[in-house]
Amino acid sequence: VKTLRLVLGDQLNHQHSWFSSTNENHLYFMAEMEQETNYATHHIQKVVAFFESMRNFTKWLKARGHSVVYYKLDSSENKQDLAENLNYLIEKHHIEKFEHQLPDEYRLDEQLKKFCKSVSIKTKAYDTEHFYTERTELETFYEGKKELTMEYFYRHMRKKHNILMGNEKDPEGGKWNFDKSNRKKWKGSPSIPHEKGFRKDVSEIVSLLNKKGIKTMGNIDKKNFNWPTSREDCLSVLNYFCKNLLQHFGDYQDALHTEQLYLFHSRLSFALNSKMLSPQEVLEKVISHWREHKNSIDISQLEGFVRQILGWREYMRGIYWKEMPGFRRSNKLDNQNKLPNFYWTGKTKMNCLHHAINQSLDHAYAHHIQRLMITGNFALLLQCHPDEVDTWYLGIYIDAIEWVEITNTRGMSQFADGGVIATKPYVSSGNYINKMSNYCKNCQYSVSKKTEDDACPFNSLYWNFLDDKRKHFKNNQRMNMMMSLLNKKTAKELSALKNRAQEIMKNPDKF
Ligand code: FAD
Ligand code: SF4
Known part of the structure; x- marks a missing residue:
């Protein structure tokens, strides 16, 4: 036929x-x-x-x-x-x-x-024969459960596929999750090898896009295109990760640095999302490399990586099919503001946002913590409409395909699903950013100030956000500590914070 x-x-x-x-x-x-x-x-x-x-x-x-x-x-x-x-x-x-x-x-x-x-x-x-899970597998797994905690799904996947298991029931290394040891700040060492780059000439496609008048965002060095675009390229990025980056992947997963775009991240998301690599072969390769180098690579580095691919990636896929199409309209915190123009231009004095956004515009890449705790955090503190935030994330990243973009953006980052994915919103003041990065050192704003003209905007926006959204967090136990700190503020303190926050929200592009 x-x-x-x-x-x-x-x-x-x-x-x-x-x-x-x-x-x-x-x-x-x-x-x-x-x-x-x-x-x-x-x-x-x-x-x-x-x-x-x-x-x-x-x-x-x-x-x-x-x-x-x-x-x-x-x-x-x-x-x-x-x-x-x-x-x-x-x-x-x-x-x-x-x-x-x-x-x-x-x-x-x-x-x-x-x-x-x-x-x-x-x-x-x-079937695409790509994922570990089928579309509806996650929905079946959580049937009858109130909370869709990722960790349980991840453990189920480890057992089901016999990945990093000591025996049938227990995890190899004695622990399911080494997340707590994945939180180091990077201070110049260990040294980070240059990323596995490619110097491709893609002028013909760029001319074609121009000829057809296709509207795009961001920048490109068309003679030195740096992303893997063939099976061989993708395999070489995977090999490079195993040999050079896996060793410190877990430790610095949450680190941020002005001079380091990729730190120890793998840059494999495009290879995976286009399906040139399968998650199975990525994990098999990474685990077998670890087995051969157990003396020099701690299991915590490996487990952090396995969790992202076997846990988060499959989990987001399952959530997408469970929650769509309603998910696309969710806005549980009722946020209505516009995303600042500087998300599209990179022109802001806030050093953390300046770096995360310009890097995204130049390389179509930002690592997870930049997406979550810099650009995502700020958009949420500013109370931007999730449609605005999604439009930006769906466009800007090399790996942005709706099933994994919208779940991370609307769900994990913007809490617009009211807690389907994250149990509490990922918001922070400047303090967290200062703890994990060197951004604040050369910023025009002072991370230790709250209400002055040169105070870090994240600080007042943070308290203002918690105050504005009180009713949404009333019954959320995981917010208790934050809310009780908020309640300890005097009326005068809170009013000064709110005034400063209002000034920023009125015209964020001035900051
Ligand atoms: P590594 O840090 O090396 O991680 C290895 C792999 O694990 C990634 O390649 C990816 O396939 C997988 N992974 C890690 N975290 C996640 C996650 N939270 N969800 C799903 N898979 C994950 N990822 C996308 O692939 N496409 C997106 O459009 C996307 N949008 C995001 C939007 C926001 C607001 C946030 C907070 C995260 C988003 N992520 C997205 C998840 C994550 O940031 C990227 O997968 C990661 O930064 C890609 O870089 P890497 O390959 O170097 O990742
Ligand atoms: Fe960002 Fe505030 Fe630090 Fe400046 S001081 S880099 S705005 S967190």
């Missing part, structure tokens, strides 16, 4: 069973489409990374003897819309069956369901 098989841009799974043998009746289809470049304003490096990776994947498919139709963005046949392209190809190639892999985004899932209903030929959906 003449079959059209769709491969989406984030389905570049070389190990998928579809590709293990060739069949002359199978026609694969991939396309660069305005539908995808325009549903959000993406970072230019993100669009380039996807297009370059899709092109490399097509080359790989063709070299293995598969038939592929690939539409570049300016191809004359490209209708720029998925359904229109599919309809056109079905007619042109006399297709008798349509097959696709299950998309990870709700919007594409809906579109493909609708498309499949609309055609008269047979259709079939396949």
Whole structure:
């Protein structure tokens, strides 16, 4: 049966069973489409990374003897819309069956369901063969439970997949979680190797985007593109991580530093989210490297990494399918403010935000704590509408795909889900930032001041936020300590803090 098989841009799974043998009746289809470049304003490096990776994947498919139709963005046949392209190809190639892999985004899932209903030929959906879990596995796991604590799901995954287990029931190393030892500040040592970089010339794709007038954000060095865009590139980033970074990964997971963009982070998120690497092979490789180097790499470094991939990543996927589409509209704290303009330009005097945002604009990357405790923290303290915050996060990062972006942003970072993912909002004053980074040392604002003209804006915004949102935290035990500290403030102290906070909120771009 003449079959059209769709491969989406984030389905570049070389190990998928579809590709293990060739069949002359199978026609694969991939396309660069305005539908995808325009549903959000993406970072230019993100669009380039996807297009370059899709092109490399097509080359790989063709070299293995598969038939592929690939539409570049300016191809004359490209209708720029998925359904229109599919309809056109079905007619042109006399297709008798349509097959696709299950998309990870709700919007594409809906579109493909609708498309499949609309055609008269047979259709079939396949698993992407990428994740450890199926879409609904998390929902089943938590059935009947009030709280969706990640830790229990993570332990279940460790047991189920026999990952870092001492025996059937107990974790290797005697502890499930070494999070408490993952909180060191980085002060110039141990030295951090240069990231595994690539110096690719991607001028052609950049010109194509310009020619088609695609609106993007951020900057690009088009002769020295630095992200992995092929299976070989991705494997080399993984190897590099094992050899050079794993050793200190856990210790400095929460550290922040002005001179270090990546610290000991792996930079694997794009390779994983585009599916060029599978989470299974990443964990197998990292764990086997650890087994060979147990003398020099402590289990706490490894466990921190395993938790991110086997725990958080699979957990976010499950939450997404459990909570969508309602999740996209959630705004439990009723935040209504606009995101400051400086998120798009990097022009702010606050040193922490200046670094985190400019780095994001230049490299399409910020590590987790920058996303959570700098940009996310500030947006929440400023009481920005989660739609505004999501729009920014969905655009700016190389790894931003809705299933993992929205759960981290709306859920973990903005508490807009009212506590489905996080038990309390991730907010802090300047104190935490000062403890974990060197940002405050050269900042125009003083982290120890609260209400003066040169006081760190995070300080007054923090108390103002807690005061404004009192009713939301009334029954949240994990907020008790913060709220009782708030209640100890005199009326005069609180009023001075609130005045300063109001001044910042009125025009954050001045700060
Ligand atoms: P490492 O620190 O080396 O971690 C290894 C891997 O673990 C990552 O590559 C990633 O696949 C996984 N991982 C780590 N933390 C998480 C997490 N919280 N959720 C899911 N997977 C995780 N991650 C995305 O992949 N896409 C996003 O759009 C995204 N948006 C985020 C938005 C906010 C507000 C926050 C707080 C976090 C977001 N994250 C997102 C999670 C995390 O920040 C990134 O996965 C990580 O920074 C990517 O860099 P890395 O590969 O060097 O990660
Ligand atoms: Fe950020 Fe405040 Fe520190 Fe400045 S003083 S870097 S604004 S936390």
